[in-house]
Amino acid sequence: MKTLVLCVDRDDDFGAKAGLNSPFIGREENLNAAMTLGLKDAEDSDINTLFAAICLYDEMTKKGMSVEIATICGDTDVGYESDLVLATQLETVQEVVHPDRVVLVSDGAEDEYIYPMISSRIKVDSVRKVYVKQVPTVEGTYYILIKMLNDDKIRKRILVPISLALLVFGLFALIDPLYKLWNSDPDVSFTSIGLAMIWLVVGMYLFSFAYKAGDKMRVWMDEMGKAVRSGSQLIPFAILSGLLAVLGVLYGWDAATMDPDAELVQQFLLFSSTTLWMWVFAYFAYQVGLFINHWLSKGTVSYTFIIASLTVFAAGFILQGALDATAVFFDYRHYDQVVVILEIAAGFLLAVFGGLLNSSLRGSSEDGDKGAEKGEAAETTE
Numbered sequence: 001m002k003t004l005v006l007c008v009d010r011d012d013d014f015g016a017k018a019g020l021n022s023p024f025i026g027r028e029e030n031l032n033a034a035m036t037l038g039l040k041d042a043e044d045s046d047i048n049t050l051f052a053a054i055c056l057y058d059e060m061t062k063k064g065m066s067v068e069i070a071t072i073c074g075d076t077d078v079g080y081e082s083d084l085v086l087a088t089q090l091e092t093v094q095e096v097v098h099p100d101r102v103v104l105v106s107d108g109a110e111d112e113y114i115y116p117m118i119s120s121r122i123k124v125d126s127v128r129k130v131y132v133k134q135v136p137t138v139e140g141t142y143y144i145l146i147k148m149l150n151d152d153k154i155r156k157r158i159l160v161p162i163s164l165a166l167l168v169f170g171l172f173a174l175i176d177p178l179y180k181l182w183n184s185d186p187d188v189s190f191t192s193i194g195l196a197m198i199w200l201v202v203g204m205y206l207f208s209f210a211y212k213a214g215d216k217m218r219v220w221m222d223e224m225g226k227a228v229r230s231g232s233q234l235i236p237f238a239i240l241s242g243l244l245a246v247l248g249v250l251y252g253w254d255a256a257t258m259d260p261d262a263e264l265v266q267q268f269l270l271f272s273s274t275t276l277w278m279w280v281f282a283y284f285a286y287q288v289g290l291f292i293n294h295w296l297s298k299g300t301v302s303y304t305f306i307i308a309s310l311t312v313f314a315a316g317f318i319l320q321g322a323l324d325a326t327a328v329f330f331d332y333r334h335y336d337q338v339v340v341i342l343e344i345a346a347g348f349l350l351a352v353f354g355g356l357l358n359s360s361l362r363g364s365s366e367d368g369d370k371g372a373e374k375g376e377a378a379e380t381t382e
Helices: 027-039 045-061 080-097 109-117 138-150 153-183 189-209 213-229 234-256 264-298 304-329 338-380
Strands: 001-011 068-072 101-106 122-130
Touching: 001 045, 001 080, 001 109, 027 045, 027 068, 027 213, 045 068, 045 101, 068 080, 068 213, 080 109, 101 109, 109 122, 189 213, 213 234, 234 264, 264 304, 304 338
Parallel strands: 001 068, 001 101, 101 122
Antiparallel strands: none
8 A cells, every 4th residue: 555645835835935836746856845945934834844744754664665755735825726726736646646545744734624625535544743843932932923923924814803903993982082072072081082092003003014014105105216217207197196185185074074063974974975086086197197107108008097097987976876875865965866876877887888898908918919829839830
């Protein structure tokens, strides 16, 4: 009976970090893969798992057992996509090795997802979990946490839910004291406002840290500096877009505070209705700038900016219809129902038109690529 020592990398660190193509079959391929990944990221747990699998393979070989070792890798998009890739690679390994049973070696992190997929195709005799030893000190724990937070997948998985919870908690904790302050209620607790602001600030910080907003802002500022130095045509449109966005907030605030006796929901509707189209035109102005800059720099018409503009106008009409319908429902304003229906219908029609335009342009570009490939093949044949 032939035994397969199988190592599984579900998130494809060997491919993403080391640029290797899996599966790896045989001791030499697996050893080279472990060494290559070790040179790229010496602290990856998959390295220890693969070395443990190689060690187990050597032990079983010394005992005279018929054994082979293989490593299969999934995809960076962990979930259905990665499991589908793992299943395909496992079938490839089965065709090459023809094992009768398998010994699964893993780091124990996602066994509940990996084990059923393997056991449904081949008999699993044993599962060996590999845990990396760490220094049991405060400094070691701090170092491990910092390394975990530097990993994009782990950072987003942990920090995003926490930051969203803090933002929602801080927002709702801030509404009540601000409402009392707005109505000149003497029972306003400034301590509650301060605590709510702390939750909001911490939540915003964690959310921005999870998505590296600071790094993206620095990159954006560098690109803006290069655009200014090169005399990009996008600059005036970007300035116009920013001004429209700021004016939208100011006009919305003015409309919401015009009637001091208005309810909070009514003020929100007035602010949203006034700000909405200023933001829509701000986005449209930015897209026009991108369109003109692309056309002048490359000499080609990019329909992506047209589709983006159609999409934002479609969203504007749909949101305006929803806001008007809400105002009618709460009896704040009296609109003709036909107007509300036409606003929403216009939004959906624009969205459908944008989708059809996008699909038709994508199809024509694919046909052009195929024609170019056929032309190149004909030239090669000649």
